[in-house]
Amino acid sequence: MIGVIFGVIVPYIAVAIFVVGVIYRFINWANSAVPLKIPTTGGQQKSLPFIKRTIYDRFDSPYTWWETVGRMILEIFMFRSLLKNTRYYLDRVSQKDARWLWLFAILFHYSLLLVLIRHSRFFLQPVPEFVEMLSEIEAFKGVFIPSVYVSGLAIVAGLFLLWLRRIFLSRERTLSLPSDHFALILLLAITISGNIMRYFFKADLEKVKELLMNLMVFDVGKAVAIADSIEPIFYVHFVLASFLLAYFPFSKLMHAGGVLFTPTRNMPNDNRARRHVNPWDSDPSVPILAKGITVGGKTFTSKKLDWDTYYSMYTDQLDEIAESDYKIAPEEL
Amino acid sequence: MEEMPEKIEIRQRFPEWREMLKPVKKFEEGRLSYISLPKQVDSEFFKMPFGDVERDLHDLKLPENWKELFLEAMKETLEKNRAFKLFMDICVRCGACADKCHYYIGTGDPKNMPVGRAELIRSVYRRYFTLSGKIFGKWAGARELTEDVVRELYYYAYQCSLCRRCSLFCPYGIDTAEIVWWLRRILSRIGLNQRFMTISIEASARTGNHLGLLPGGMAGAIQQGLEELKDVTGFDLHTYINKKGADVLFVAPSGDYFATPHWFVMLGYLLLFNELEEKYGLTVTWSTYASEGGNFGTFHSYEAAQLLNSKIYKEAERLGVSFIIGGECGHMWRDKHQFINTMNNPPKNEEWKRFWENPDLGELAEGLRGVRFDSYASGEHGWIHILEFTAALIEHKKITLDKSRNDHWAATYHDPCNVARGMGLIEEPRYVLRNVMNKFYEMPEHTIKEKTYCCGAGGGLLADEIMDLRMRGVMPRMMAARHVYKKYGVNILLTPCAIDKAQFPHALEYWKIPIEVGGPMEMVGNALVLTAFGEKPEDRQYDLRGEPLNKEEGE
Numbered sequence: 019m020i021g022v023i024f025g026v027i028v029p030y031i032a033v034a035i036f037v038v039g040v041i042y043r044f045i046n047w048a049n050s051a052v053p054l055k056i057p058t059t060g061g062q063q064k065s066l067p068f069i070k071r072t073i074y075d076r077f078d079s080p081y082t083w084w085e086t087v088g089r090m091i092l093e094i095f096m097f098r099s100l101l102k103n104t105r106y107y108l109d110r111v112s113q114k115d116a117r118w119l120w121l122f123a124i125l126f127h128y129s130l131l132l133v134l135i136r137h138s139r140f141f142l143q144p145v146p147e148f149v150e151m152l153s154e155i156e157a158f159k160g161v162f163i164p165s166v167y168v169s170g171l172a173i174v175a176g177l178f179l180l181w182l183r184r185i186f187l188s189r190e191r192t193l194s195l196p197s198d199h200f201a202l203i204l205l206l207a208i209t210i211s212g213n214i215m216r217y218f219f220k221a222d223l224e225k226v227k228e229l230l231m232n233l234m235v236f237d238v239g240k241a242v243a244i245a246d247s248i249e250p251i252f253y254v255h256f257v258l259a260s261f262l263l264a265y266f267p268f269s270k271l272m273h274a275g276g277v278l279f280t281p282t283r284n285m286p287n288d289n290r291a292r293r294h295v296n297p298w299d300s301d302p303s304v305p306i307l308a309k310g311i312t313v314g315g316k317t318f319t320s321k322k323l324d325w326d327t328y329y330s331m332y333t334d335q336l337d338e339i340a341e342s343d344y345k346i347a348p349e350e351l
Numbered sequence: 352m353e354e355m356p357e358k359i360e361i362r363q364r365f366p367e368w369r370e371m372l373k374p375v376k377k378f379e380e381g382r383l384s385y386i387s388l389p390k391q392v393d394s395e396f397f398k399m400p401f402g403d404v405e406r407d408l409h410d411l412k413l414p415e416n417w418k419e420l421f422l423e424a425m426k427e428t429l430e431k432n433r434a435f436k437l438f439m440d441i442c443v444r445c446g447a448c449a450d451k452c453h454y455y456i457g458t459g460d461p462k463n464m465p466v467g468r469a470e471l472i473r474s475v476y477r478r479y480f481t482l483s484g485k486i487f488g489k490w491a492g493a494r495e496l497t498e499d500v501v502r503e504l505y506y507y508a509y510q511c512s513l514c515r516r517c518s519l520f521c522p523y524g525i526d527t528a529e530i531v532w533w534l535r536r537i538l539s540r541i542g543l544n545q546r547f548m549t550i551s552i553e554a555s556a557r558t559g560n561h562l563g564l565l566p567g568g569m570a571g572a573i574q575q576g577l578e579e580l581k582d583v584t585g586f587d588l589h590t591y592i593n594k595k596g597a598d599v600l601f602v603a604p605s606g607d608y609f610a611t612p613h614w615f616v617m618l619g620y621l622l623l624f625n626e627l628e629e630k631y632g633l634t635v636t637w638s639t640y641a642s643e644g645g646n647f648g649t650f651h652s653y654e655a656a657q658l659l660n661s662k663i664y665k666e667a668e669r670l671g672v673s674f675i676i677g678g679e680c681g682h683m684w685r686d687k688h689q690f691i692n693t694m695n696n697p698p699k700n701e702e703w704k705r706f707w708e709n710p711d712l713g714e715l716a717e718g719l720r721g722v723r724f725d726s727y728a729s730g731e732h733g734w735i736h737i738l739e740f741t742a743a744l745i746e747h748k749k750i751t752l753d754k755s756r757n758d759h760w761a762a763t764y765h766d767p768c769n770v771a772r773g774m775g776l777i778e779e780p781r782y783v784l785r786n787v788m789n790k791f792y793e794m795p796e797h798t799i800k801e802k803t804y805c806c807g808a809g810g811g812l813l814a815d816e817i818m819d820l821r822m823r824g825v826m827p828r829m830m831a832a833r834h835v836y837k838k839y840g841v842n843i844l845l846t847p848c849a850i851d852k853a854q855f856p857h858a859l860e861y862w863k864i865p866i867e868v869g870g871p872m873e874m875v876g877n878a879l880v881l882t883a884f885g886e887k888p889e890d891r892q893y894d895l896r897g898e899p900l901n902k903e904e905g906e
């Protein structure tokens with residue numbers, strides 16, 4: 019029974035929530051308009067030909083489509099902005115390097131990536147060559163028996179470092195919400211249970227794979243049959259992971275997809291070469307305030323100061339300027 | 352002028368998360384901006400919702416259904432601005448941005464950390480727009496919208512100068528300036544506007560510039576500048592205003608017409624334009640209608656920004672110019688680089704179109720052939736920064752400069768936030784400065800270029816009543832200035848920004864750093880040899896401040 023609930027029903031629900039949730043979030047973000055082109059320029063703009071730009075400028079203040087893509091790739095795979103991190107101390111002129119945050123983040127995320135890639139062997143038949151190879155390389159095959167996967171331990175270390183930071187650094191402690199701790203605790207629980215299963219209380223991985231393969235082709239009958247024969251320790255890991263999937267779309271973990279949408283990073287700094295059109299103000303010939311804004315059923319309209327209005331308000335002074343033939347010169351003494 | 356605080360004590364506090372969700376009830380002396388009066392926000396030319404009521408922070412006099420209106424405005428914002436929505440959703444509270452904010456550094460107030468500031472509204476977002484917030488309440492970091500929360504939102508929204516420094520360091524580019532800018536817009540929908548900025552917005556909507564200068568006053572100010580230049584150079588110079596058929600429209604921040612040290616930059620512009628006209632025949636005109644480059648609307652809302660910047664392209668079209676040059680100003684260039692051609696239709700006059708088909712100054716004045724702008728600009732925008740323009744003239748050897756005329760200055764350069772992080776104009780001013788003066792020194796690396804620290808008065812925070820906040824916010828910049836003052840004997844802090852030029856003199860006095868403030872175009876004006884008028888390098892006896900250039904030895 020346990021197997022059926024946790025091995026079949028729960029993962030199906032979790033995956034459904036995950037898929038629908040993530041798609042919903044993406045659509046939701048994409049549906050929101052981008053009124054202005056607002057890249058944060060982190061380097062020299064492209065301007066006159068003799069003003070040289072370094073390679074960093076080209077990625078930090080991208081002008082072309084390619085440079086912008088480069089900036090995004092550096093953000094996603096290198097956490098480039100985080101790599102600039104410093105800490106301010108009140109001795110005022112100095113600023114201390116704080117790239118350890120970057121290091122922890124990289125340690126965690128790349129371990130996560132490796133772990134996920136290794137997990138793909140439960141879902142794919144035949145297992146792709148590079149997955150096998152990667153596993154062998156990172157386990158230093160043959161050095162330890164049974165082989166020890168570095169990423170599996172590194173991810174736990176990375177998570178602990180990130181968590182300790184939230185517990186022991188005063189600023190980060192103040193900022194951390196329960197949900198921030200929760201995400202880390204959940205991930206720790208998953209990764210620790212995974213390691214325990216790997217090194218101490220072994221589960222039958224052949225059966226696990228069979229279960230997953232059947233779940234994937236919706237062969238529910240077979241899945242149910244296998245589910246009950248797998249060791250309980252597997253379900254600890256499996257249920258936690260399912261929970262993570264279901265939790266993912268509603269949490270800050272969505273930053274993983276969000277980073278692709280961020281207008282301060284994914285837009286080129288080419289405002290003066292190519293005009294950006296605001297979808298909700300696509301013909302701005304009359305300012306919105308002059309058309310009037312409606313709040314609570316009342317409309318508030320500002321009078322537009324076009325040239326004719328302006329001229330009628332200050333006719334005398336403007337005529338005086340016209341009389342001097344629009345020229346200003348020092349007063350004759 | 353409000354009293355400057357005698358002593359600054361930075362008390363860092365690290366409350367626990369529950370307290371962070373509770374609105375503060377006590378507002379520090381010197382950090383709370385006044386709320387607008389009806390004459391600013393219920394004016395014929397700038398009518399904001401519920402602007403007809405006089406209110407203060409203790410008695411908000413909100414409209415009856417304010418909560419509904421607030422949430423409605425917030426929902427609209429989430430739909431109208433992807434950045435706002437995304438930034439509500441994806442912050443991981445890693446804290447990388449926390450100590451990047453000069454106001455946090457200067458006040459130690461945890462809600463002045465960029466992420467703390469954003470959380471103030473994010474917590475409301477969670478409560479009303481997310482499932483987890485609705486279910487788990489404060490355990491998901493959500494909180495009710497109450498009048499106290501509105502007070503707090505106002506208090507902290509006006510302790511952010513929209514400098515974007517936090518955005519630079521955030522792994523997802525979360526720009527607290529963007530959040531705050533749209534939050535201010537939401538607050539303005541329930542009748543809360545900040546007085547200082549709306550005074551200027553209203554004036555600019557009514558007269559064309561923030562100072563409320565009428566056409567005669569502006570022409571008079573420029574005329575006085577020409578008279579001073581006659582004393583300095585001995586030549587009869589002139590300029591144009593509202594002139595149809597000029598080649599270029601020049602738009603400066605209105606501070607340049609009156610304030611000091613802005614004034615000396617204004618003299619620099621005038622010298623350059625006279626040399627160009629006399630030597631090459633390029634004509635530049637000012638406009639009384641488009642007399643404001645700065646745009647305080649960009650501190651308030653998209654719509655207010657548009658109301659103010661809508662005049663300029665229209666004026667360019669009316670006068671029939673070929674392109675626009677903009678003066679020295681910070682936020683102005685966020686507006687004139689990133690906003691203006693989205694918020695408005697670019698000019699369609701013949702001269703404009705013809706010029707941008709082949710944007711070579713030689714098309715306007717033969718002698719300037721070779722100076723082109725098409726490597727980065729087009730007729731869909733058409734603005735060139737005065738320092739880009741000057742750099743191009745220098746590179747193509749179109750003007751003659753005598754660096755030694757600036758030998759009495761040892762300068763450092765402050766990058767205005769929005770010029771650096773909203774535009775990327777970083778090397779052009781340095782190129783110009785290296786060509787017009789011999790003694791130029793950089794401040795420490797983490798305080799310049801894209802990492803530049805704010806002057807502490809941007810984004811509408813130049814108000815007198817928040818002097819305490821201003822003097823605290825400027826501290827990181829002042830420490831960097833003191834460093835170069837001690838190390839290299841720097842005696843002038845140059846900045847191409849009108850707000851900086853208003854803030855730094857107070858700040859330098861407060862932090863006891865005995866150096867002057869100026870703008871790069873002042874240095875250009877000093878060094879520029881008016882060859883077309885027959886001036887020789889050694890002829891100039893005075894700098895633009897009227898100081899004799901060749902002081903007696905030992906003075």
Ligand code: HEM
Pocket residue numbers: 093094095097100119122123127180181184198201202205271273274275277443444445522523
């Ligand atoms: C494109 C993919 C991703 C990018 C670019 C990315 C980037 C980042 C960055 C820059 C941080 C901040 C540094 C830190 O606080 O450690 C972070 C934090 C975090 N990421 Fe990701 N991430 C990605 C995918 C994921 C995924 C798929 C997960 C997990 C399921 C994840 C889980 C986390 C967690 C839990 C934290 C918070 C660490 C903390 O609370 O201290 N990330 N991410």
Ligand code: SF4
Pocket residue numbers: 441442443444445446447448449465466520521522523524525
């Ligand atoms: S740096 Fe970005 S993700 Fe990190 S706390 Fe600040 S706003 Fe949030």
Ligand code: SF4
Pocket residue numbers: 451452453454464465468510511512513514515516517518527528805
């Ligand atoms: S934009 Fe500038 S002032 Fe505002 S929160 Fe960010 S760093 Fe602070």
